[in-house]
Amino acid sequence: MDLSLVYYGVQLLAGLVAFLTAWGWLPLDNWWVRGVEFPRIQILVLGIIAWVGMVLFGSEWELAQWLLFIALTSTLIFQLRMVLPYTALWKKEVNKANITAKSIDDQIKIMVSNVLTTNNKTQKLVDLVHKEQPDILITLESDKKWQQALSVIEPDYPYSVKVPLDNLYGMHLYSKLELIDPQVKYLIIDDIPSIHTQLRLRDDCIVWLYCLHPMPPSPTEADKSTTRDAELLMVGRHIKENNQIAILAGDLNDVAWSKTTRRFQRISELLDPRIGRHFINTFHVSYPFLRWALDHIFHSPCFTLVDMKRLPSIGSDHFPVLTTLQYEPEKTQEQEQNAPTAAPEDIEETEHKIEEGKKEGCKVSREHLEGKTVN
Incomplete structure (x- = not known):
């Protein structure tokens, strides 16, 4: 084996990793920039391979190799800082519940499942619901076919909100717990819904539940992430301004370590139960190495x-996620210390992003309407 060729390949890989990391720092909302926020784990793995390769196969280094090695090391430190909070090496943001016989009534079990509109394996989700018995089921991409298939669970779920759509943004909410004044809102784009409702827990405490599924930045969907970012930040701002006890769940078409999701946490002061624990990578089912977390709570x-x-997979391109929370108001003050807080620039950028999102949303809504008219 020609070690010089191996070293050349390692340097190319190192340059690619450094380039992708730096590319993601560009202050643009275009999908071809924001898209590199998703595969941070994969970029980190490739970067570690390149770093080890440069150490093992490098011999007489010139200035160019040193500069590349320094750039690669810097990018690895940055990627590690983004990824490590979602491992057991980091401090937990949410405490482990103190489970007692009495506390069972204070628990709420929430299942989130992007079902994939074209997926016909509807019985798999029905069976999973019967097995896991969540208190709340949130489905994304669900149309009339899925609504009909899920009708069999309705005897166990007397409360529901149904928004069957065939545009990949249908949404259904099924609940064993009472929903109070549920509303379907179209915050940014006229045909992309979100569900906002109050929820009465078993101990009569009332909390807010927000179900979201904004449009992703991609070559086949939105050219920019502006509308997605604006919708998430708009809800986060609303939660904080109204001092709500809230749960937000859904397929956010974003990763937890993106600049938008981290800003959302600072604006809303909501907690992420994955921090200090482990990844919950839900997409893509078919490509184990190319997976990241799109479904959040x-x-x-x-x-x-x-x-x-x-x-387990239900035939969709997303895995479902099941989260069980316990209402422990006595832990509020302790856990508030773990909540990220917004800096003045976060508030300023949030306002700017929401305004930009509204403008972009009007544009996208017109394009969707024109497309329907043409069809």
Whole structure:
């Protein structure tokens, strides 16, 4: 084996890793920039391979090799800083629940499942619901076919909100717990819904539940992440301004370590139960190396974590996620210290992003309407 060729390949890989990391720092919302925020784990793995390769196969280094090695090391430190919070090496943001016989009534079990509109294996989700018995089921991309298939669970779920759509943004909410004044809102784009409702827990405490599924930045969907970012930040701002006890869940078409999701946490002061624990990579089912977390749940500091796990595939391109929270208001003050807080620039950028998102949303809504008219 020609070691010089191996070393040349290692340097190319190192340059690619450094380039992708730096590319993601560009202050642009275009999908071809924001897209590199998703595969941070994969970029980190490739970077470690390149770093080890440069150490093992490098001999007489010139200035160019040193500069490349320094750049690669810097990018690895940055990627590690983004990824490590979602491992057991980091401090937990949400405490483990103190489970007692009495506390069972204070628990809420939430299942989130992007079902994939074209997926016909509807019985798999029905069977999973019967097995896991969540208190709340949130489905994304669900149309009339899925609504009909899920009708069999309705005897166990007397409360529901149904938004069957065939544009990949249908949404259904099924609940064993009472929903109070549920509303379907179209915050940014006219045909992309979100569900906002109050929820009465078993101990009569009332909390807010927000179900979101914004449009992703991609070559086949939105050219920019502006509308997605604006919708998430708009809800986060609303939660904080109204001092709500809230849970936000859904397929956010974003990763937890993106600059938008981290800003959302600072604006809303909601907690992420994955921090200090492990990844819950839900997409893409078919490509194990190319997986990241698109399906999320965030909550107020009065909730602790019983369990959070990825469930078996139901034939979709997303795995379902099941999260069990426990209402422990006595933990609020302690956990508030773990909540990230917004700096003045976060508030300023949030306002700017929401305004930009509204403008972009009007544009996208017109394009969607024109497309429907043409069809």
